[in-house]
Structures are given as structure tokens and as C-alpha cells.
Amino acid sequence: MKTESRMKTASVLTLGVLLVVLAIPPRALAWGAHGHTISGKAATMKLPPEMPKFFRKASDQLAYLNPEPDRWRDRAEAELNPTTRDAFNPDHFINFERFPAEALNAENRFLFLAELRKSGMETPEAGIVPYRILELFGRLRTEFRLWRTTTNKRERRFIEERIINDAGILGHYVTDGANPHHTTIHHHGWVGENPKGYATDREFHARFESIYVGKHITLANLTGSMTNRARVIQNPRAEVINYLRTSHGKVERLYELDKRAAYNELTTTPENKQFAVERLAAGAEMLRDLWWTAWVTSTSPSS
DSSP states (O other), X not given: OHHHHHHHHHHHHHHHHHHHHHTSOTTSOSSHHHHHHHXXXXXXXXXXXXXXXXXXXTHHHHHHHTTHHHHTOOTTSTTTOTTTTOTTGGGGOOOGGGSOGGGGGSSSHHHHHHHHHHTTOOHHHHOOHHHHHHHHHHHHHHHHHHHHHOOOHHHHHHHHHHHHHHHHHHHHHHHHTTSGGGGSSOBTBOOSOOTTOOOOOTTHHHIIIIIIHHHHOOHXXXXXXXXXXXXXXXXXXXXXXXXXXXXXXXXXXXXXXXXXXXXXXXXXXXXXXXXXXXXXXXXXXXXXXXXXXHHHGGGSTTO
């Protein structure tokens, strides 16, 4: 009877969490606040000691800021309301199935949009997260460059505040990209032909990145799975796009795992956990490496 009671209680809790999650429209969640926060924290913990001290000391703030763009989805604000306009929704994802691969050769988001229009596609259907990441990366590198050359202590402090804010926000979009759901049209259940019988419920997105991750994944899981050595990324544009494509290549693996053992708060299958940890760790590594690259290559405008 006790076991049955516990199962009933768990079912009620699951339903309650799902009702809250489902009240938020599609694309409004990305790893949930917990997944984003521990990703940001893990990235700071794995930074080289040569990173500026003010940046490393901001570890808690950088972790807090990682979920920030999801907090902006405020129904009280017309332009941000997720049920109506949600003007910045495309910043969070990229649907690789929605456009020709060469469209990503476009140098900026506006030229990318022009390529989409040539294909009869609109931004909300395709997403622009690679451009959002690259824009924030470029801004961060510029700010580090200013910090290096500014001698006025007061102004330098202002620049530090700007750096931390933009680095934290960059973290959100980078870690969004680690979740295969954010790279595919199958973001809330499989759509179209489904010969392998993958999950079609719209709750899958939340079951995986919010409910499961919130219950089963810890900061220690991430730091224990990350590489210890930060990389200087030689070609940020190519690496960001490749990072997102790699995530996209894991879409079916995610669905296969869910088919064998559905992601939820009761899931204990080791393979399910390994996949979630690997994806979160990949996001934290990419974020750390982008931060480090922005700093190291900020010595001159040509870097």
C-alpha cells in the first residue's frame, strides 16, 4: 500500500509540473532554469586561472544570468508575450530541416533572412540562434578589448558590468543549442511520418529538459563530464554552426532513448542520464571555450 501511495503521489506531482510547464507555450523552455543555471556555473568552474579575476569572481552571477532570456517572456508585455508576438523566440533555436544548408553561409542574420525568403521560408519557422550566439560573442570580445585599453577605473568597472551581463546572456543561447530539441522541427514531439513510433506528445520537450533534468542532473554530473582544458576556438562561426549540427545529429538518439524509457522524474535508466549529462556538459564546454576565446583573442581588432 505504501508503494502504491508513493506512486500515486509521484503521478500527481508529475501532472502538476506538466500543467505548469504546458501553460508556457512551445519554445519557451530550454533546459529549464535548473539546467541552464548549472550549465553556466559549470562553465565558470572550468575556466583557466588566467581569465580576468573579475570574471571568475562573477561565477554566481553568470550562473544566474544563464536562464535570463526565458524570464523575459512576460505576458504583461505585448512584444514579449509568448502567447502572441514573442518577438525574440527565433533567437532560441534553429530548425535545420527548414532551410537549405548553404543559407547559413550568410554573414549576418539579415542576409540569412533574405536567403530564407528566397526559399519561401519565414524566420519563426527556421530560427536564428547561431547568429544570436555569434553576435553576443563579437560584442563580448569588443568589450574585453575596451577593458584592456581603458585606464579610467570608474569606466573600467562599468565595462566589467557590461561584460558579465553579456557573457551571462550569451550562455543561455549557447546552452540552448546543446539540446537536440532546439535544432529540429521535432521540438515538441515527432511530426510527420513516424515509422519508428517515436513520442508525439508535446510534453516531451518539458519532460526531458525541465522535469527529468531538474530531478536527476546535478552540477557535479556536469563538471565531472567536462574537459578541463579550455580551447581557443580558431573559427568561431564554423565551430558554432558545427556545434549546433552535432546537436541536431543526436535528435533520433534522444527519441530512441525516450522510446525505451520515457524521460520523466521517475526515469532511472543509466543511458538516459548519460545522454542528458553529455548534452549539458557539451553546452557548458562550448560556453567556457567561447568566453575564453573572446578574452584571449581580444588583444587587437584583427585577432
